[in-house]
Amino acid sequence: MDFGYSPEQEALRRDVRAFIAEHMTAEVRAEMDGLSEGFGVSPGRHTGTLINDLFRKIGERGWLGISYPKEYGGQGGDRLSQYIVEEEFARANISLGLGGSGAPAIMAAGTEEQKQHFIPKLISGEFSFALGFTEPQAGADLASLQCRAVRDGDEYVINGQKMYTSAAHMATHIYLMARTNPNLPKHRGISIFLFPMDTPGLTVRPLWTIQTDPPAPIGTTYGTPRTNETFFDDVRIPASCMLGKENEGWRVGALGLNLDRVGAARYLISVRRDEDIVNFVKSNRFDGYSPAADPAIRDKIAELWIEAQVCRLMTMRSMSIVQHGGNFTYEGSAEKVWAPEHGVRTTEAISQMLGPYGQLLNGSPHAVERGVFAHNLMGAFQSGINHGSTQVMRDQVARRGLDMPRK
Amino acid sequence: MDTTLSEEEVMVREAARKFLETHCPPKLVREMEKDAKGFPPALWRQAAELGWQGLALPEQYGGSAMPLTYLGLVLEEVGRALAPLPLHSTVVAALTIASDANEELRSAILPGVAAGDTVLTWAFHEQNPLLVPEAVQCRAVAEGDGFVINGSKMFVDNYVAADHCLVVCRTAPASAANAGLSLFLVDTKSAGLSPVPLVTLAKDRQSEVRFDKVRVPRQNLVGALHQGWPVAERMLERATALLCAQMLGATRKDAEMAIEWSKYRKAFGQPIGAFQSIQHMCADMLMWIDGGNLLTYEALWRMDQGLPAGVEASQAKAFCNEKCEAVIRISQTIHGGIGFMMEFDLQLWYRRVCAWTMRLGTAYEHRAKVARALLDCPGQVILGRPVPVVAEA
Numbered sequence: 001m002d003f004g005y006s007p008e009q010e011a012l013r014r015d016v017r018a019f020i021a022e023h024m025t026a027e028v029r030a031e032m033d034g035l036s037e038g039f040g041v042s043p044g045r046h047t048g049t050l051i052n053d054l055f056r057k058i059g060e061r062g063w064l065g066i067s068y069p070k071e072y073g074g075q076g077g078d079r080l081s082q083y084i085v086e087e088e089f090a091r092a093n094i095s096l097g098l099g100g101s102g103a104p105a106i107m108a109a110g111t112e113e114q115k116q117h118f119i120p121k122l123i124s125g126e127f128s129f130a131l132g133f134t135e136p137q138a139g140a141d142l143a144s145l146q147c148r149a150v151r152d153g154d155e156y157v158i159n160g161q162k163m164y165t166s167a168a169h170m171a172t173h174i175y176l177m178a179r180t181n182p183n184l185p186k187h188r189g190i191s192i193f194l195f196p197m198d199t200p201g202l203t204v205r206p207l208w209t210i211q212t213d214p215p216a217p218i219g220t221t222y223g224t225p226r227t228n229e230t231f232f233d234d235v236r237i238p239a240s241c242m243l244g245k246e247n248e249g250w251r252v253g254a255l256g257l258n259l260d261r262v263g264a265a266r267y268l269i270s271v272r273r274d275e276d277i278v279n280f281v282k283s284n285r286f287d288g289y290s291p292a293a294d295p296a297i298r299d300k301i302a303e304l305w306i307e308a309q310v311c312r313l314m315t316m317r318s319m320s321i322v323q324h325g326g327n328f329t330y331e332g333s334a335e336k337v338w339a340p341e342h343g344v345r346t347t348e349a350i351s352q353m354l355g356p357y358g359q360l361l362n363g364s365p366h367a368v369e370r371g372v373f374a375h376n377l378m379g380a381f382q383s384g385i386n387h388g389s390t391q392v393m394r395d396q397v398a399r400r401g402l403d404m405p406r407k
Numbered sequence: 408m409d410t411t412l413s414e415e416e417v418m419v420r421e422a423a424r425k426f427l428e429t430h431c432p433p434k435l436v437r438e439m440e441k442d443a444k445g446f447p448p449a450l451w452r453q454a455a456e457l458g459w460q461g462l463a464l465p466e467q468y469g470g471s472a473m474p475l476t477y478l479g480l481v482l483e484e485v486g487r488a489l490a491p492l493p494l495h496s497t498v499v500a501a502l503t504i505a506s507d508a509n510e511e512l513r514s515a516i517l518p519g520v521a522a523g524d525t526v527l528t529w530a531f532h533e534q535n536p537l538l539v540p541e542a543v544q545c546r547a548v549a550e551g552d553g554f555v556i557n558g559s560k561m562f563v564d565n566y567v568a569a570d571h572c573l574v575v576c577r578t579a580p581a582s583a584a585n586a587g588l589s590l591f592l593v594d595t596k597s598a599g600l601s602p603v604p605l606v607t608l609a610k611d612r613q614s615e616v617r618f619d620k621v622r623v624p625r626q627n628l629v630g631a632l633h634q635g636w637p638v639a640e641r642m643l644e645r646a647t648a649l650l651c652a653q654m655l656g657a658t659r660k661d662a663e664m665a666i667e668w669s670k671y672r673k674a675f676g677q678p679i680g681a682f683q684s685i686q687h688m689c690a691d692m693l694m695w696i697d698g699g700n701l702l703t704y705e706a707l708w709r710m711d712q713g714l715p716a717g718v719e720a721s722q723a724k725a726f727c728n729e730k731c732e733a734v735i736r737i738s739q740t741i742h743g744g745i746g747f748m749m750e751f752d753l754q755l756w757y758r759r760v761c762a763w764t765m766r767l768g769t770a771y772e773h774r775a776k777v778a779r780a781l782l783d784c785p786g787q788v789i790l791g792r793p794v795p796v797v798a799e800a
Contacts, residue, residue, distance in 0.1 A: 091789075
């Protein structure tokens with residue numbers, strides 16, 4: 001057991017903080033505030049000049065893709081150093097987590113050609129994926145998905161519909177789960193395909209979220225105003241777009257999802273508000289009333305803070321397992337239960353600390369912290385729904401962690 | 408940063424588990440509930456042969472100088488087996504003697520502890536059950552070449568088994584300079600001591616101890632005169648984190664019994680463990696215990712590094728008090744009526760974990776400590792960095 005960071009890791013954290021303090025100028029912040037990017041801005045998307053310049057500087061420091069091998073454009077560093085950099089930037093509303101991401105699954109299951117093609121550009125931000133998992137009739141029970149991919153010579157022909165493909169209007173590629181064999185049991189007839197969003201026959205239609213008007217301030221948990229539905233009408237793609245082997249997509253996808261459920265972004269989106277509310281109440285009064293002096297609020301804040309430590313330590317546990325080259329049985333799922341549910345508890349508790357001020361949205365007179373707490377009430381619960389709902393995650397904890405029976 | 412156990416840490420845990428599975432069956436636990444001293448001397452000596460009492464004591468006194476995290480692993484197993492050993496009270500007092508007593512006292516006491524010849528305990532609580540300096544009214548007054556103690560202490564663990572008791576006394580009124588407290592190691596055979604046994608939920612051996620003109624020699628002063636509060640506070644923090652480890656060991660075993668039961672017990676034509684309602688309860692049990700473990704070992708690890716760990720110990724205890732209680736309640740729910748039966752062993756774990764949630768600080772007290780660190784100290788808090796906020800180098 002070792003609950004500390006190495007001197008090199010501590011130094012790295014200080015370097016990143018100093019960089020952020022120096023480069024997050026008022027002008028950069030203003031440019032970020034003009035975007036409606038939810039958690040934060042990512043490299044390579046339709047961001048502004050100053051932000052793109054910032055990402056270039058971050059790249060020059062070697063802070064993109066730290067844990068990826070050098071031959072694929074990474075730094076050949078350790079996973080924890082990457083975590084430290086991602087965590088510090090996430091606090092400044094900058095997402096370096098390869099947006100979503102597909103990269104871990106490509107590293108695990110991709111061909112050499114796929115790794116060469118995708119990884120460097122995912123790291124630089126030139127490429128990004130929209131995740132094509134959920135369908136109108138397949139959410140929690142993802143393996144019942146119906147989007148079809150039929151082999152035709154050297155190609156596959158794809159027909160079907162995907163829901164909540166959130167980044168589809170910005171991404172360069174889609175990471176698609178489709179059924180390649182309807183006659184096999186549902187988990188065994190699925191394959192994964194990676195191909196460009198501008199492939200003919202692919203249509204993206206916007207779905208507007210409850211964060212649409214007014215736009216949520218940057219840093220809001222699920223503050224995005226837009227997600228999408230994506231339609232596939234005889235979309236023809238080369239067979240080489242397949243990731244892993246035919247009909248083994250469930251295993252490959254689960255691997256990617258598992259790694260996607262852990263890490264700095266997933267942890268911080270759920271616990272950032274704990275920091276915010278502590279720092280807010282200790283420095284703010286309402287005409288003499290100090291929430292920080294209220295015994296009930298003090299007890300609740302301490303309770304939430306302790307829960308946030310559990311979230312942090314569960315993330316550290318996942319990182320430790322990855323560092324040892326191991327795979328999770330239940331630990332990633334446990335983290336995905338704890339952090340989102342904690343985020344919701346915090347968000348709801350904060351509303352009871354702020355009282356009527358807690359209602360005020362972005363742009364309202366008297367809005368607290370640009371309305372981020374109010375907007376979080378419209379977004380925090382989302383983190384317990386997507387990428388595996390907390391109920392499905394509990395099933396996994398029980399079955400993988402405790403070997404509980406299905407029947 | 409690595410939250411997983413090293414090979415050596417796994418060995419420490421496995422060795423302790425194997426030993427107690429062989430030598431400490433529930434039958435022994437039940438027998439000791441009725442025993443006058445509450446522990447089997449043979450098992451205590453065997454524990455000393457395994458080096459448990461001296462595990463974290465300095466080598467020159469017969470100890471092994473291992474970190475507190477190792478002691479936590481052993482106490483987790485002691486909790487798991489509900490081993491009726493006065494280990495927690497002994498190591499808590501011994502660690503404070505090792506860190507703060509004079510050389511003469513250390514040499515007189517610690518080798519006997521490591522050898523398994525000596526049982527120790529400590530006494531802080533009084534009528535006011537809070538673990539704050541103001542609650543200490545028991546008086547020690549200098550007289551001749553020693554001190555005379557008058558007053559009363561509550562909830563003294565294993566007093567009837569102990570050879571010495573480390574007592575926190577008031578030697579002066581609180582002042583700007585210090586809280587006016589001092590610690591003394593009292594021989595339990597001294598004249599003027601009268602223990603009153605308490606009848607407890609855990610059926611363990613706690614006492615109210617009355618001090619009537621009890622004399623202690625000056626060399627038994629532990630730490631500087633009047634300046635005992637920081638010493639007592641460190642002792643209570645260590646005691647708190649180590650009790651969390653013991654609670655978590657017992658709670659995990661309690662949960663495992665429920666999970667096994669749910670795989671075996673059938674209702675509506677299937678094992679009840681196949682129902683999602685039961686599975687989700689069990690998933691919560693596992694996650695809560697794991698969360699408590701992570702908080703507890705972070706606190707112990709910080710103590711081993713010589714870092715401030717009071718907030719971390721409070722985080723662990725506040726969490727464990729509520730979550731361990733919830734786990735054992737769920738375990739009772741899953742067991743149904745059988746868990747209410749004296750004959751069925753589950754109750755042994757249930758009663759002890761309940762009792763331990765009430766010792767060494769309630770969830771409210773510990774959260775109040777965390778809140779003070781968060782809200783009453785200057786600086787912006789950052790998750791993952793210590794509170795109270797310390798300026799970065």
